[in-house]
Amino acid sequence: MMQSLARFKKVLIPGVLMVLLLAVATLAGTDLRISVVAVNTMLAGSTGALTATLWMWPVRTKKPAHREGSVGLSGFLRYFGTVILIGMLATGGSTALAQDTASTHPAPSIEQRVASLEAYIGNGDPAAPLKGSDGKIPDGLTTPSVGVAGPGHNAWMMASTALVLFMTLPGLALFYGGLVRSKNVLSVLAQCLGIAGLVTILWWACGYTLVFGEGGGPFFGSLKHMFLRDVVSAPDANYAYWISENIFAMYQLMFAIITPALIIGAIAERMKFSAILLFTALWMFVVYFPMAHMVWGIDGFMNGIWNGAAGIRAIDFAGGTVVHMSSGWSALILCLVLGKRVGFGREAMPPHSMVLCMVGTGMLWVGWYGFNAGSALASDGIAANAFATTTVAAAVASFVWPMAEWVFRGKPSVLGFCSGVVAGLVVITPACGFVDMNGAIIIGILAGLIPFFGVWKLKAWLGYDDALDTFGIHAVGGTLGALLTGLLATSSVNGNLSSTNAIAVNNGLARLIADGGLFGEQLKAVAFTILLSVIGTLVLAFIVKAIVGLRPNQEDEVTGLDLSEHGEEAYHVRYDA
Numbered sequence: 002m003m004q005s006l007a008r009f010k011k012v013l014i015p016g017v018l019m020v021l022l023l024a025v026a027t028l029a030g031t032d033l034r035i036s037v038v039a040v041n042t043m044l045a046g047s048t049g050a051l052t053a054t055l056w057m058w059p060v061r062t063k064k065p066a067h068r069e070g071s072v073g074l075s076g077f078l079r080y081f082g083t084v085i086l087i088g089m090l091a092t093g094g095s096t097a098l099a100q101d102t103a104s105t106h107p108a109p110s111i112e113q114r115v116a117s118l119e120a121y122i123g124n125g126d127p128a129a130p131l132k133g134s135d136g137k138i139p140d141g142l143t144t145p146s147v148g149v150a151g152p153g154h155n156a157w158m159m160a161s162t163a164l165v166l167f168m169t170l171p172g173l174a175l176f177y178g179g180l181v182r183s184k185n186v187l188s189v190l191a192q193c194l195g196i197a198g199l200v201t202i203l204w205w206a207c208g209y210t211l212v213f214g215e216g217g218g219p220f221f222g223s224l225k226h227m228f229l230r231d232v233v234s235a236p237d238a239n240y241a242y243w244i245s246e247n248i249f250a251m252y253q254l255m256f257a258i259i260t261p262a263l264i265i266g267a268i269a270e271r272m273k274f275s276a277i278l279l280f281t282a283l284w285m286f287v288v289y290f291p292m293a294h295m296v297w298g299i300d301g302f303m304n305g306i307w308n309g310a311a312g313i314r315a316i317d318f319a320g321g322t323v324v325h326m327s328s329g330w331s332a333l334i335l336c337l338v339l340g341k342r343v344g345f346g347r348e349a350m351p352p353h354s355m356v357l358c359m360v361g362t363g364m365l366w367v368g369w370y371g372f373n374a375g376s377a378l379a380s381d382g383i384a385a386n387a388f389a390t391t392t393v394a395a396a397v398a399s400f401v402w403p404m405a406e407w408v409f410r411g412k413p414s415v416l417g418f419c420s421g422v423v424a425g426l427v428v429i430t431p432a433c434g435f436v437d438m439n440g441a442i443i444i445g446i447l448a449g450l451i452p453f454f455g456v457w458k459l460k461a462w463l464g465y466d467d468a469l470d471t472f473g474i475h476a477v478g479g480t481l482g483a484l485l486t487g488l489l490a491t492s493s494v495n496g497n498l499s500s501t502n503a504i505a506v507n508n509g510l511a512r513l514i515a516d517g518g519l520f521g522e523q524l525k526a527v528a529f530t531i532l533l534s535v536i537g538t539l540v541l542a543f544i545v546k547a548i549v550g551l552r553p554n555q556e557d558e559v560t561g562l563d564l565s566e567h568g569e570e571a572y573h574v575r576y577d578a
Contacts, residue, residue: 106141117146124154124379126242148235151243157380158244158252164371165255169193169262172368176361176419177266180469183353184561185270186571192265192274196281197258203285204254205229211286212253212293215239219302219312222294239299241378252375253293260289260324266469267332271342273553274566280335280545287537288327292530296323303526306497309507315526316490316498316510316519318387319376321431321482322530329476330534333467338542339551341466343558350468355415362419366395369426373433386494387433390441391426394433397442398425401449409457417453420474424452427478432486435498440489447485452478480527487523490514 109117109131116130127146131138174193178186200208207227214222226232234245241249261281265272295302296317303322305314317323342350352358373391377384402421403413428448429441436444456473467473491514492499498514505511513519545551552558557565564570 107139109142109144114144114146117144121146121151121154121243124243124377124381124383126238128238150234150236150245150248154241154243154379154381155245155248157384158241158248158375158378161371161375162248162252162255164368165252165259165375166197166368168365168368168372169255169259170197172361172364173259173262174361175357176365176423177269177469179354179357179359179361180266180352181269182350182561183572184563184570186353186357186563187567187569188274188562189265189269191567192277193262195274195278196262196265199278199281200258200261200285201254203282204250204257208257208285208290209250209253211290212257213237213240213250213298215299217294217298217300219300219308219310220291220295222298244378249378253297256320256324256372257285257289257293260320260328261285263324263328263471263475264332264335266471267336267467268339269468270562271468271552271558272339273550274562275549276545276551279549280541283541283544284331284538287541288331288534289323292323292327292533296526303529305505305508305510305522306502307504309504311508313525313529314508314510314513314519314522315483316435316486316523317431317483317526318434318486319373319430321427321479321486322526325427325430325475325479326483326527326530327534329472329474329479330531331538332471333465333476334535334538335542336467336472337465338539338546342468343555345466352416355419358419359415362422366422366426369395373426373430377434383434383495383497386437390433390436390438390444391429393438393441394429394445394448395422395425397445398422398428398448401446402453405450405453420453420456420470421449424448424474424478427475428452428482428485430479431482432489435486435490435495437491437494440485440491443489444482444485447481448478451481480531483523483527483530484520487520490519 113130117127119125120127120129127144128138131142131144131147133139170193174190177193178189181189205228207224209229209232210224210226211217211222214225216225217223229247229250232246232250234247236242236244237246237249240246261284264284265277268277296304296315298304298308300308301311302308303311303313303315303317305311305316315322344350369391370388374384374388377387399418399421402424403417406417407413425445425448429436429444432440432444452474455477456470459477460467460470460473465472490498492511496502498505498511500506500511502511505514510519513522542551553562553565
């Protein structure tokens with residue numbers, strides 16, 4: 002027995018020392034890969050020591066009697082235990098090898114990890130600190146901050162998405178609904194709801210990819226995101242470093258919804274519901290999708306900030322050309338093709354509820370913060386500037402418009418206040434992230450005067466029936482805003498306009514901003530937008546007219562579209578005997 006114990010100690014003690022030595026090495030290791038390998042090596046060494054011990058340690062001191070050909074208990078235990086321990090040894094060794102192989106990817110330094118986190122504060126690229134002198138990231142090098150959405154920025158964009166939807170439903174619906182006669186108010190609400198559903202389906206199927214699918218070309222995006230394929234919660238760094246792409250897609254969807262909905266203000270009370278839906282579906286492909294890609298797509302024809310090869314180096318922060326000009330100029334053409342309402346010019350057609358109009362105006366103003374400040378695609382300083390300039394311009398215009406009414410027409414009207422608010426919001430839209438507070442004041446004053454003139458005098462001079470002044474406010478205001486952006490934009494409030502943006506340097510935008518040459522590029526963008534909107538709408542109007550017709554019959558129009566098109570009435574008046 003004593004001899005056996007001595008043999009056991011000789012084998013076990015070196016194994017124990019090996020275990021302790023490797024444990025110390027593991028605890029002292031400063032590199033994670035060294036520690037992993039050490040742990041697995043310790044497991045392998047321990048297994049080897051125990052295997053040797055088992056073979057050296059006899060199960061019994063005397064050889065038992067057994068039948069010829071049989072295996073003794075000691076031999077069986079040695080055989081079985083050795084198989085198990087060799088399995089442990091193989092597992093430990095293979096795990097160590099696998100861990101060592103997997104850990105061959107380079108690890109980021111503490112400086113790189115911190116710099117990636119700091120990029121979140123400034124809405125910068127979290128992958129930038131990982132790039133080498135050649136501008137490329139070594140294979141496998143990353144940090145936990147790369148490829149994930151930032152909580153604060155994402156939260157702001159989700160709120161902004163809801164705010165922009167709030168502009169259409171119920172903001173625009175109530176604003177327009179209050180301005181029409183009571184027999185047509187439900188038709189306006191139905192048109193806003195129908196457009197929202199239709200455009201969402203188109204956006205899911207192919208609209209998003211035609212606008213934001215990179216690699217397509219200067220006028221349309223690629224088809225890589227058909228049916229929102231691969232549009233997930235990870236950011237698309239082409240457009241936003243910290244915003245989930247699915248949230249970005251939903252945010253841009255709200256712009257696509259409200260743009261054709263604005264058009265119905267010009268043709269209110271006299272266009273068939275079926276014609277509106279067909280026209281909207283076609284118009285999205287002919288006008289909106291290409292316009293949005295050209296201005297906001299990463300390789301768009303008129304994206305002066307992010308496309309180094311832009312054909313027109315224009316800037317549009319939140320949709321002066323894409324939303325307001327395209328809808329406003331299209332509205333003018335459509336109302337001219339459609340013709341005037343029955344009784345227009347012979348009978349009064351006042352708004353049926355200025356209360357609803359004012360409520361809708363307030364909703365539009367609140368929702369517009371998501372529209373303008375949200376277009377920064379981050380909760381950062383540029384968003385704050387857009388928020389502030391939007392407030393100032395809208396407030397100033399809401400005061401100037403009714404004051405102009407007071408001077409020229411004798412009384413300031415509630416409709417004048419509401420129109421001034423919307424005009425100020427429209428004109429500041431393309432400029433809100435590019436101008437300072439003084440620029441916003443100038444924009445607010447001009448927004449209260451020039452669209453007022455367009456609504457008051459221009460419509461009367463030319464004799465068109467723009468029922469709810471879509472052209473006078475959105476076309477005139479959007480055009481004015483795009484041009485004023487060319488005069489008032491400053492790199493002091495948006496570094497993307499300066500030499501710090503390599504793309505703006507390469508395509509010459511930074512020099513245009515510094516030398517005052519941006520106005521010419523904005524003028525080109527305005528002309529291009531007008532041509533596309535006018536020609537596209539003119540062709541589509543006659544196509545729709547040939548397929549389903551544009552107007553209801555005169556009897557249905559006189560009855561009102563609520564009953565003739567939808568079989569409902571907004572108000573039920575009861576007369577008691």
